[in-house]
Amino acid sequence: MKKGESTMTEIKFERAAALKAKPQDESKLGFGSIFTDYMFVMEYTEGRGWHDPVIKPYGPLPLDPSAMCLHYGQEVFEGMKAYRAADGRILLFRPEENFKRLNTSCERLCIPKVDEAFCLKALEQLVEIERDWVPHIPDASLYIRPFIIATEGKLGVHASNSYYYVVVLSPSGPYYAAGLDPVKIYVEKSYVRAVRGGMGFAKTGGNYAASLKAQEEASEQKYAQVLWLDGVERRYIEEVGAMNIFFVIGDEVVTPALQGSILPGITRKSALELMASWGLTVSERRLAIDEVAEAYDKGLLKECFGTGTAAVVSPVGELKWGDKVMEIGGGQIGPVSQRLYDTLTGIQWGKVEGPAGWSVEVCK
Amino acid sequence: MKKGESTMTEIKFERAAALKAKPQDESKLGFGSIFTDYMFVMEYTEGRGWHDPVIKPYGPLPLDPSAMCLHYGQEVFEGMKAYRAADGRILLFRPEENFKRLNTSCERLCIPKVDEAFCLKALEQLVEIERDWVPHIPDASLYIRPFIIATEGKLGVHASNSYYYVVVLSPSGPYYAAGLDPVKIYVEKSYVRAVRGGMGFAKTGGNYAASLKAQEEASEQKYAQVLWLDGVERRYIEEVGAMNIFFVIGDEVVTPALQGSILPGITRKSALELMASWGLTVSERRLAIDEVAEAYDKGLLKECFGTGTAAVVSPVGELKWGDKVMEIGGGQIGPVSQRLYDTLTGIQWGKVEGPAGWSVEVCK
Incomplete structure (x- = not known):
């Protein structure tokens, strides 16, 4: 996918048959253990580039047992958050920096780069769909985990020719249970x-x-x-x-x-x-x-x-x-x-x- | 699974509906790109240890998108081979050393150790089932890839509380296509x-x-x-x-x-x-x-x-x-x-x- 080609309308949306119940007590969210209804997935195939972006129900990724990420650690990720302002706006904090760093990580790991602007738009679309999952209590937020994994099912050590780019969302409390205590x-x-x-x-x-x-x-x-x-x-x-x-x-x-x-x-x-x-x-x-x-x-x-x-x-x-x-x-x-x-x-x-x-x- | 508890009879066998065609030209096997009909899978759950060993058809592992191996690289593997002798015997080379090293890797990566003797027996059973996949031509062999991946679906950075131990087999030619050429x-x-x-x-x-x-x-x-x-x-x-x-x-x-x-x-x-x-x-x-x-x-x-x-x-x-x-x-x-x-x-x-x-x- 070349820069500029991408538009939000390209992203397919597969609706879930039923939605999960939202956490009742947001003070007990913990970190990174509850996931929202949907995830974003996009595939990379050598020769085709990144393709088939889709927002679909959160669920297992079927991976070949020989998928390179399971053997040779060819995987990168990012961590960011969506915050609920007092007036109800849902905010991200410097998200361009995360996608820029994601591409820096990709380069070191021989993973094809993503279109940063497209990934930000896709993220915004996903977060908007999942806006009710953004916690309401102070210091809690919606943790965002974009990641890329090598999926080629071969055991020779080389850069994979196929990848998944996935974004999952997790409503989370403060990272340290003890809060700002030293x-x-x-x-x-x-x-x-x-x-x-x-x-x-x-x-x-x-x-x-x-x-x-x-x-x-x-x-x-x-x-x-x-x-x-x-x-x-x-x-x-x-x-x-x-x-x-x-x-x-x-x-x-x-x-x-x-x-x-x-x-x-x-x-x-x-x-x-x-x-x-x-x-x-x-x-x-x-x-x-x-x-x-x-x-x-x-x-x-x-x-x-x-x-x-x-x-x-x-x-x-x-x-x-x-x-x-x-x-x-x-x-x-x-x-x-x-x-x-x-x-x-x-x-x-x-x-x-x-x-x-x-x-x-x-x-x- | 405590040492000594395991016996081969514990391993379940799920028969494939149909078997794949064996490679016709063994001189063109390449390395690690063709896989046999079956794989060995065993799960680890905190509190239960390693359990449910099974030999089943080679196929995708359904992994939670938040499975720790996809984010934090908590994964180890081994590489070994099965060789076909001229008289038809199928041989392994110092396999105990591989399982010993697997456990050394596990220790460094905070992965629960496996029962080395049981893993060897399970491997022998798998290779015996797949004996027809062991190549017949010189310098070709059945490459064996045991590996362990962290499967807990949580994003906090800590050792996973669940794992898969998997063994896949791949009939392979010489690693370097150029052979013994310097x-x-x-x-x-x-x-x-x-x-x-x-x-x-x-x-x-x-x-x-x-x-x-x-x-x-x-x-x-x-x-x-x-x-x-x-x-x-x-x-x-x-x-x-x-x-x-x-x-x-x-x-x-x-x-x-x-x-x-x-x-x-x-x-x-x-x-x-x-x-x-x-x-x-x-x-x-x-x-x-x-x-x-x-x-x-x-x-x-x-x-x-x-x-x-x-x-x-x-x-x-x-x-x-x-x-x-x-x-x-x-x-x-x-x-x-x-x-x-x-x-x-x-x-x-x-x-x-x-x-x-x-x-x-x-x-x-």
Whole structure:
């Protein structure tokens, strides 16, 4: 499908025989476990390109047991949300950024790119159909998961010649059940998430698969997530389990620079842009874990927080590095974290006017 | 399913309504693109363990669009072969090693382990049913692909609570169409396959996903595979695309030591054991690419070959490192490579008596 060719009218709609009951208690949604009535599916065939876009009832994908995604991890995904504003509008937050990143991931994984504008239109159409599924209570939203999987049924290791692009929707509560309470993070010393030259900057299965073991071990020790260090020197901070990470050191807000092994978060980017617009000193640079420890010892480590679509802003209250336990912010949420959280969620839920183009209205 | 509980009689058999036509021309099988009539499937459910083993017609697996394997790459696999001996026996080569490695992969990927003895029995039963699919011509075999995929339909990043273990069979010709002709390999400088602390030693999708881009770029330059260097110093040799790698330098046969980022190949292990038994000086150690280049300049680089289930032994005729092109063996197969190939394939096809236990007879 060439750019510009696509129109919404091309999307077929297969109506469900019956609709599911909506969740009765939105305070118990959890994350990513309930799915709406419909999904969007589009196929790719070599020589034909992306074709046959359809909105159809959510249901199993029949995959050949030899489909490449099941063996060689050729799969990419995105994560975004639809928010219900107080006046009933359904809003997306910088969705173009997600489709742009999806294509960056596609390129690394040798997956054919999608038409970003068409995918956004298709998403808007799907969300509009499912608008009643967008939660009504504060901090809950409709989580959106676009993903692409390799479907060719062959066992030779090469890029697939066929794919599914699928979008599923899941009404979800806040990602962390504990809400904005500061989380405990532990600096991972044994496992590495990704290394430069690998695929750490892409949103692809393998990066998450690599993280499961460390996450399990952290959970056993009652830590919420792990903080990843770089795979080469095992010294420079990269990111947290499902988030990018920021530190307020003295008057500087620091986050690790993107250099290939770190996911380029859209919340990260938005946080950087907002903080710069507030006149804060914001740096994207190399940041060693020992620099953080030194700042802590000098009383300069004022705040630490993660950013991500799921959690938005997640304050870190404890950072454990070997035997060293750093308690940050005295169990409270720091002023920068709080302002960012309020501003970002304010824009997302349509309460605050954000920079031009950040908020995209799907329907009223 | 606890060890010892399982018996072959537990495996249900669902007969296919009609069988497929067998390939008429076995010289045109290719690799991993034709599948037999049946597959083995077993499910895992938290609290129940592995259950409901069944041999049923090869066909689509219905997967929830949110199945974790499609998003977070929680998937592992194995590769092995069944060989037809001249006297009609169907043989496996060290299959216990594959199931042992499958469990090593499972552990890294937080997947519940399988009962290795039961899986071997189930495989033997499946191969016996499909014995007519084992090719008859030289160098062709029945490729066996056991794999495990995470099936829980949830989008939170954590280990799945349900899985499929599946075995599919594919009659296949030699992996490299060019046969034992020496291949051209290129030393990868930009991309990294895996790093220590990652999951390079596990047979899991993400490692292969990470390799696709480098492989594509190598193919564009008419190279068969890439040679991976370590992700930390970008200097030490790790492995080749789908194989482990060996160098004959002077009187020493060297292969990189296993240290977490390299796949512990069963052909690699077998080659090491065979060469040691022949009285060759065999080393598993760190090997820098500049040491190889230096040996080449001194005329000491006698042979280079890859080992793997698919190719068995694959001589490398050209190794390109930046601008330096090393021509090895003058387009011929070296004596060590040839002896290894003859011995390994001899054992696999039942022509040569191998060490005790290497050859497992499935049926006559």
